[in-house]
Amino acid sequence: MSKELCKLKKELKSDLREYILLVNQPRFVCQKCGRAANDKKNVCSPVKLTGKL
Ligand SMILES: [Zn+2]
Numbered sequence: 001m002s003k004e005l006c007k008l009k010k011e012l013k014s015d016l017r018e019y020i021l022l023v024n025q026p027r028f029v030c031q032k033c034g035r036a037a038n039d040k041k042n043v044c045s046p047v048k049l050t051g052k053l
Contacts, residue, residue, distance in 0.1 A: 004041075005035050026038060030043035030045050
């Protein structure tokens with residue numbers, strides 16, 4: 001699965017288990033949508049999460 005999570009809507013409900021696997025250890029956050037993901041390829045405008053703000 002290499003879709004951008006930002007674009008998922010309905011799919012989220014049916015693939016919730018798969019979705020959880022993509023977001024359970026987020027390292028990137030989408031600057032545009034605010035969605036977090038393990039992999040930068042799963043959000044449309046990834047920014048790396050760091051411990052600090
Ligand atoms: Zn996005």
